[in-house]
Amino acid sequence: MFLYAFTWTEFAQQVAAGIREGAIYAGLALAIVIIYRFTRVINFAQGEMATFTTFIAWSLMNHGLSFWTAFPLVLAIAFAGGVAIERVVIRPVENAPVLTIVIITLGLALLLNGLMSVIWGGANRQFDGPFSTRTIDVGSVPVSVQDIGIVAVSVALVVLLALFFRFTKLGLALRAAAVNPESSRLVGIRVGWMLALGWGIAAVLGAVAGMMIAPVVFLDPNMMQTILLYAFAAAVLGGLESPIGAVVGGILLGVTITLLGRYVGFIGSTLKLPAALVLILVLLLARPGGLFGRVAVRRV
Amino acid sequence: MRARLWLELAGFAVLTAIVAGLPRYVSDFRARELAIVGMYFIALLGLSILTGYSGQISLGHGAFMAIGGYTTAVLSIDGVYGHQIRDLWTIPIAGVIAGMAGLLVGVPALRLSGLYLALITFGIAVSFPQLPKKFDHFLGGTTGKILNLAEPPFGLRTTTNNWIYYLTWGIALVLLLAAWLLVRGKAGRALKAIRDSEVAAASSGINLATYKTLAFGISAFYAGVAGSLYAIANAYVNPDVFPIILSVYLVVGLAVGGLDSLVGLIAGAGLIYFLQNHADTVARWINHLPALNLDPKQPGIPSMIFGAVLIVVMLLLPTGAGGLLRRVFGPLTSRLYTRS
Numbered sequence: 001m002f003l004y005a006f007t008w009t010e011f012a013q014q015v016a017a018g019i020r021e022g023a024i025y026a027g028l029a030l031a032i033v034i035i036y037r038f039t040r041v042i043n044f045a046q047g048e049m050a051t052f053t054t055f056i057a058w059s060l061m062n063h064g065l066s067f068w069t070a071f072p073l074v075l076a077i078a079f080a081g082g083v084a085i086e087r088v089v090i091r092p093v094e095n096a097p098v099l100t101i102v103i104i105t106l107g108l109a110l111l112l113n114g115l116m117s118v119i120w121g122g123a124n125r126q127f128d129g130p131f132s133t134r135t136i137d138v139g140s141v142p143v144s145v146q147d148i149g150i151v152a153v154s155v156a157l158v159v160l161l162a163l164f165f166r167f168t169k170l171g172l173a174l175r176a177a178a179v180n181p182e183s184s185r186l187v188g189i190r191v192g193w194m195l196a197l198g199w200g201i202a203a204v205l206g207a208v209a210g211m212m213i214a215p216v217v218f219l220d221p222n223m224m225q226t227i228l229l230y231a232f233a234a235a236v237l238g239g240l241e242s243p244i245g246a247v248v249g250g251i252l253l254g255v256t257i258t259l260l261g262r263y264v265g266f267i268g269s270t271l272k273l274p275a276a277l278v279l280i281l282v283l284l285l286a287r288p289g290g291l292f293g294r295v296a297v298r299r300v
Numbered sequence: 301m302r303a304r305l306w307l308e309l310a311g312f313a314v315l316t317a318i319v320a321g322l323p324r325y326v327s328d329f330r331a332r333e334l335a336i337v338g339m340y341f342i343a344l345l346g347l348s349i350l351t352g353y354s355g356q357i358s359l360g361h362g363a364f365m366a367i368g369g370y371t372t373a374v375l376s377i378d379g380v381y382g383h384q385i386r387d388l389w390t391i392p393i394a395g396v397i398a399g400m401a402g403l404l405v406g407v408p409a410l411r412l413s414g415l416y417l418a419l420i421t422f423g424i425a426v427s428f429p430q431l432p433k434k435f436d437h438f439l440g441g442t443t444g445k446i447l448n449l450a451e452p453p454f455g456l457r458t459t460t461n462n463w464i465y466y467l468t469w470g471i472a473l474v475l476l477l478a479a480w481l482l483v484r485g486k487a488g489r490a491l492k493a494i495r496d497s498e499v500a501a502a503s504s505g506i507n508l509a510t511y512k513t514l515a516f517g518i519s520a521f522y523a524g525v526a527g528s529l530y531a532i533a534n535a536y537v538n539p540d541v542f543p544i545i546l547s548v549y550l551v552v553g554l555a556v557g558g559l560d561s562l563v564g565l566i567a568g569a570g571l572i573y574f575l576q577n578h579a580d581t582v583a584r585w586i587n588h589l590p591a592l593n594l595d596p597k598q599p600g601i602p603s604m605i606f607g608a609v610l611i612v613v614m615l616l617l618p619t620g621a622g623g624l625l626r627r628v629f630g631p632l633t634s635r636l637y638t639r640s
Contacts, residue, residue, distance in 0.1 A: 036415075042415045042418065042419065044422075089611055089615070092615055093614065093615065098414045098415060098418070099357055099551075099559070100614055102359075102415075102418055102551075103552065103555045103610065104610075104615075106359075106548050106551070106552070106610070107552075107607045107608070107609075107610030107611040107614065108607065108611065109607070110545075110548070110603045110604070110607030110610065111603075111604055111606075111607025111608050111610075111611065112607070113600070113603050113607075114600040114601060114603035114605070114606070114607060115600065115604055116600065117598070117599050117600025117603070117604075118598055118600040118601065118604060122600070221600070225426075226426070229422070229423060229426045229427075232423070233423070236416070236419060268434075270430050270433050270434045271430060271434055273423075273426060273427040273430055274427040274431070276423075276427075277420070277423040277424065277427050280420070280423070281408055281420060284408075284411070284412060284420070285408055285411055288411060288412075288416075
């Protein structure tokens with residue numbers, strides 16, 4: 001079964017690589033989960049939205065801004081963009097069937113992808129991230145500072161989100177609007193704007209994920225396409241509704257897929273994606289609500 | 301209901317006449333373009349049975365088309381035990397093999413609803429192109445497999461493109477008739493009942509599992525036939541012939557044509573082809589608008605226009621071309637049905 005001689009050091013390295021991979025999926029999965037939880041929409045344009053904002057960051061840095069000056073600017077732009085998208089194209093179809101909304105977000109993905117090619121061209125670009133790629137030894141495993149940074153950022157995002165939803169009035173309003181729109185409206189919450197806010201937050205999360213990923217892979221309009229699929233898988237693994245589930249799901253998926261690709265010769269690097277799909281399918285059949293989700297019981 | 305039946309049959313006869321006569325009035329190249337529209341139409345018919353009638357979303361029908369295309373390639377080049385099969389006869393086999401794959405997907409799909417199914421089928425579309433790369437000795441890897449050029453059989457004297465046109469549209473009309481018979485009968489009513497409310501359908505004694513899986517199988521059969529024709533027309537298959545985005549295009553065509561309008565799907569199929577191959581024309585039209593100056597040949601333009609058209613169509617025409625037809629002609633023809 002093992003292709004190469006097995007050593008624990010190498011195994012630990014693979015696990016570390018898997019965690020890094022997983023943290024990348026987790027960033028985008030978080031954005032997907034936020035939109036799903038607050039608006040019941042699966043956003044197929046999430047990857048493209050993230051790449052688009054990363055391109056904006058790249059342009060700003062190309063004009064001489066440093067990463068940390070560009071960072072808040074990009075987040076603000078992403079937030080405004082997310083809110084604008086919700087207002088312009090999602091709101092008119094709020095109560096439409098699932099398929100209509102899925103198609104609109106697919107259209108959005110195509111539109112943004114084309115727009116990126118038109119504005120920035122299809123070439124790969126180097127994106128200098130905030131973390132150095134120098135490696136340090138953790139235990140006996142060499143890990144790059146960048147990898148630690150990526151993992152730290154996604155953990156920080158979850159903690160921030162949890163604090164926001166748990167301890168702020170706005171977070172409470174968002175949760176209320178998602179659980180019971182009618183009653184929320186009666187107590188004065190502007191439900192429509194809460195949904196837009198959800199899209200804004202998701203766009204910000206996507207932007208952070210994009211700026212973390214771009215230094216690892218090269219920046220091009222299709223950067224997020226496969227990552228989006230893994231992010232979907234991670235979100236489903238975590239139950240689609242739970243931000244913590246998304247991060248745990250992402251890291252579990254990253255580690256499992258990396259180990260399968262390394263140690264199961266048949267899977268190798270080509271069948272990683274189908275393997276992830278099979279994994280999710282089996283999980284959904286066994287636990288329809290994912291690891292952290294609850295199965296909705298409906299009254300007929 | 302009588303009047304409606306006659307009306308639909310007359311419509312079918314008119315469609316058949318148009319299809320049969322059209323190649324006389326268009327160039328050989330246009331005939332080929334129309335043939336490819338016919339292939340999309342076949343795939344959309346299948347998708348309509350699945351999504352429009354049984355209410356299950358599939359974002360992975362490009363993969364079933366690819367299964368059909370690869371089946372034709374393998375059977376007509378490598379053959380079975382070295383015995384090559386004529387491309388024409390591989391079409392039904394391709395349909396059946398894709399159909400069986402559809403049944404296989406249909407079984408787990410029973411337990412997944414709505415968005416989960418969309419995600420899983422999207423996963424199928426994205427991961428399918430990995431399979432030819434993995435099994436490259438059998439499926440040709442990234443370079444793919446070259447087929448023999450399609451030639452008119454039985455000594456028919458016509459051009460290759462005209463032959464592909466008649467072959468495709470002949471099959472398309474037969475499959476349209478089959479789909480129409482299916483959806484207007486007991487099975488169609490059962491599928492619609494499932495789409496509208498699974499609980500109500502089950503309480504009325506409809507076997508959910510059988511019908512939903514069957515819908516997946518039939519729908520994949522249609523996609524397999526379309527993929528097989530596509531492989532024959534292109535004379536080669538590789539992962540790029542059936543790209544991931546093809547599955548998205550199919551759903552787009554379905555939505556634009558109208559989910560449960562069989563004839564409206566022709567418009568959807570036409571749009572898929574037109575936007576893929578003539579997006580530069582659309583870009584030139586858009587340039588007439590003030591303050592816009594797009595370079596029609598730039599690489600991102602097709603996908604941008606596809607996306608924009610898609611969003612606009614969904615916002616303005618949520619029931620697609622079929623819905624529009626019904627709204628325009630409904631007041632004129634409904635009087636015919638209600639009196640009988």
